[in-house]
Amino acid sequence: MAIAVKTKIPKPSPKTFPVAGVDMSELETALDKKSSWGSYVAAPVITAKFDKSKKVTEITVALKPVITQPKWAEYGKSTKNRQAEWDRMLKALEKYLSSLHALTLEAVAKFSADVKEKELDKAGFNAEAKAAKAAFSKAVEDYASKTSNGSSVGVFLEYIDPDPATFKKTIPAPKSSTYSIGGKTIEAVFKALQKRAFWGRYRSNASYKASFQLDGHVDVFTLTSKPSIVMPKWKDYGKANSGQKDSWDAMWGKLNTHENNHHDIFKKCVAELEAAVTSRDIVKADIDKFWTDETKDWQDKQDAYDTKSGHGVKEGVVLDASDDP
Numbered sequence: 001m002a003i004a005v006k007t008k009i010p011k012p013s014p015k016t017f018p019v020a021g022v023d024m025s026e027l028e029t030a031l032d033k034k035s036s037w038g039s040y041v042a043a044p045v046i047t048a049k050f051d052k053s054k055k056v057t058e059i060t061v062a063l064k065p066v067i068t069q070p071k072w073a074e075y076g077k078s079t080k081n082r083q084a085e086w087d088r089m090l091k092a093l094e095k096y097l098s099s100l101h102a103l104t105l106e107a108v109a110k111f112s113a114d115v116k117e118k119e120l121d122k123a124g125f126n127a128e129a130k131a132a133k134a135a136f137s138k139a140v141e142d143y144a145s146k147t148s149n150g151s152s153v154g155v156f157l158e159y160i161d162p163d164p165a166t167f168k169k170t171i172p173a174p175k176s177s178t179y180s181i182g183g184k185t186i187e188a189v190f191k192a193l194q195k196r197a198f199w200g201r202y203r204s205n206a207s208y209k210a211s212f213q214l215d216g217h218v219d220v221f222t223l224t225s226k227p228s229i230v231m232p233k234w235k236d237y238g239k240a241n242s243g244q245k246d247s248w249d250a251m252w253g254k255l256n257t258h259e260n261n262h263h264d265i266f267k268k269c270v271a272e273l274e275a276a277v278t279s280r281d282i283v284k285a286d287i288d289k290f291w292t293d294e295t296k297d298w299q300d301k302q303d304a305y306d307t308k309s310g311h312g313v314k315e316g317v318v319l320d321a322s323d324d325p
Contacts, residue, residue: 003120004058005112012040012065012101019070022078022215024085024157031070031157036149038069038093040100044108044136046129048120056120061108061132067097077214079163092154096147103139111135162217165282167274169223174202174263178233186244186321189234199317200255201230202262204298206270208291216283223270229259243323251319258312262302269298 017034021027031037042063049058070093072078072086111132120128147153183189193199206225213219232255234240234248273294276282282290309315 001057002116003056003118005116006058006060007108007112008060008062009065009105009108010063012067012097015066015068016071017068018073020073022074023162024082024159027072027086028157034070036144037155038067038097038150040097040104040140041066041068042101042104042136042140044133046132048122048125048129050122054121056122056125059112059115059125061112063104063108065101065104067094067101069093069097074214079160079213081163082160085158085160089155089157093150096150096153096155099153100140100143103143104136107132107136107139162213162215162281163219164279165218165277166220167223167277168220169225169270169274171223171225171267171270172227174227174229174260176229176231178231180235181232182235184236184239185324186240186247186319187324189236189248190319190321193232193319198230199232199312200259202259202266202302203228204263204266206266206295210284210287212284216285218277218282218284218287221277223273225266225270227263227266229256229263231256231259241323241325247320247323251317254316254318255312258309258315258317261305265301265305266298269294269301 019027019030021030042065045062045064047060047062048056051057069090075083075086078086111128115128115132118124118128144150147155149155181189181192183192204225204227206223208221208223210221211219231252237245237248240248276290276294306312311317
């Protein structure tokens with residue numbers, strides 16, 4: 001009389017375990033500390049029914065399969081490219097673990113077919129059940145070994161670079177303001193101007209803020225500036241003769257051009273900053289030093305321009321007092 005073989009095999013129950021990491025390298029390290037990146041457990045239970053002569057009449061093979069996969073704790077905070085690589089790996093892992101379940105089902109089917117025509121007592125059943133469980137495990141272990149625990153079928157993580165930083169800037173036209181300078185003559189005005197630290201002055205008034213990706217690399221770098229130019233206003237201009245006015249106007253125009261040239265230098269510096277931010281790996285720990293180094297270079301360029309132009313004198317920022325009375 002053939003043995004009736006029944007199976008109770010539900011779909012695998014899904015479980016997860018947490019894993020943390022700011023990038024693929026950290027995730028890989030964390031996963032490698034586990035016995036495997038994901039696991040399949042069949043948990044087979046094989047039972048039998050016996051007739052009065054203590055021969056097996058029915059065997060039931062029950063599995064309680066569980067598939068366990070990792071869940072990336074920082075997934076929602078990471079970049080889209082890294083999320084996509086994680087999703088790819090997870091899909092490959094799910095397929096790999098499903099293959100282990102399918103191989104177990106094949107082993108169960110083979111056991112069921114082989115045992116049907118056998119005549120088994122309790123000892124014979126126990127031996128067959130033990131061998132069956134070993135066969136179930138071997139099917140899983142052989143495939144795990146063949147695929148290096150799934151790595152040859154996609155269960156690995158490619159290194160994904162951080163996203164390039166986004167650069168944003170706000171650079172309005174310089175805001176102009178004036179200070180008052182006195183003097184009845186051009187010569188007097190010149191002497192008054194010479195007592196000052198500057199005739200005209202440009203300031204970029206630049207500042208920055210930055211947000212960062214999960215791994216600390218710059219995400220968005222935002223530069224804001226409130227450029228200003230301070231220029232002299234001759235309070236006795238209305239009382240001057242035409243020659244004096246012409247001298248003042250000529251000087252003022254050249255000085256205004258000189259200060260706007262400083263603004264142009266600043267804009268070129270910002271363009272270089274943008275290139276640096278979007279091409280270099282700048283992390284949160286280095287951002288303040290990066291800004292300090294960059295802005296020092298800006299001031300060096302502004303100082304070099306002033307030295308070369310004699311603070312505008314070589315560009316015509318001079319006063320001609322020949323029309324003074």
